[in-house]
Amino acid sequence: MSATDLNPHIYRVEVRDVIQETADAVSLTLDTVAGPSASFDYRPGQFLTLRVPCSDGPLTRCYSLSSAPHSPTRPTITVKRVPDGRASNWICDNAATGTLFDVLPPAGSFVPRDWTAPFLLVAAGSGITPIISILRTALALHDNPITVAYANRCAESVIFARDLDALARRHPDRLTITQWLESESGRPTEAALRSWLTAPAESHAYLCGPAPFMAAARGALIANGLAAPHIHTETFTSLTTDAFSAPAPAICDSASSSTATVELDDEVHSITWPRDAVLLDVLLARGLDVPYVCREGTCGGCAYTLRRGDVHLRENHTLDEYDLARGVRLACQSLPRSGILDLAFDQ
């Protein structure tokens, strides 16, 4: 495999509709026009990775799906301008019906697994995107009580305001929506958020927004008694790698190796895993079709479940304590720490 090979999972999508959600946010509905299969499946809370053809060269960016997989609505992403941001402004200025994008299949582990617990869905700004996909799914397919806590600068910047109003009217017995407008209530500091973010102890909270807001929200929830493994977060950052190329795996001749059993696509492989090579590279070097996106521990696209043994994660910017406690690990960051391991790509 050479450094110029392309990721084999690339789809080409065409923008069908552009919906101006607010002055600085648009939704794009997408049709698949080419790819490894006719269309892709996704789970609520997952994201697509786009190659954005910015004027000074293409950039790889992740955008969460705001549509819900069960609904007939086309897969939809919602993009909010970031001040001086290259890709987000390119999309908001240029995307039109017929625009083509290369995308990688949906990825990410910000996906609820227990749909029976009460949900507290906490969003700030564009963080509403995966949250509304989870909300739409929960309301349509499950019957748990849900509170949405949504923070914005001012009323004009609230994305999906009409959709949320309509959902609240349709589900008054299950859904409570509460808003925080900075223009009225000031900055959402941890101390200020404590009285806003309350939830029964059995709740699961899903948080998405800018990093400082999420840190404040997480702190407020923990201060209010919610256990850390019940708090799930999705952080929006810009990737620094080109997820569309498939760089040659970096495998060195290591003096010591582990052995691992790897379940992937209903097949079981027995591999020798050098102690200084990350799992993703070992599997790619064997020609296995293993999922990945960013290779930098950010997206969760390479997540697997460790069933036996121990690994060291070089970086982890996506898995939370709940995931880690369930044995979820990142293939692009895993170095073996025990002699024998057993794992499965079952995310």
Ligand SMILES: Cc1cc2nc3c(=O)[nH]c(=O)nc-3n(C[C@H](O)[C@H](O)[C@H](O)COP(=O)(O)OP(=O)(O)OC[C@H]3O[C@@H](n4cnc5c(N)ncnc54)[C@H](O)[C@@H]3O)c2cc1C
């Ligand atoms: C899993 C995931 C899901 C996401 N989902 C969404 C979503 O649903 N909707 C959404 O709108 N966004 C989402 N994002 C964020 C998105 O991927 C981009 O990070 C965002 O659009 C900003 O990209 P950009 O190219 O416009 O900004 P960038 O060009 O990356 O700039 C970001 C910021 O950094 C500053 N900056 C850029 N370059 C430099 C530099 N050299 N030195 C100093 N500062 C610099 C810019 O001024 C800007 O403020 C998601 C991210 C992730 C990881």
Ligand code: FES
């Ligand atoms: S490929 Fe993104 S976290 Fe591993």
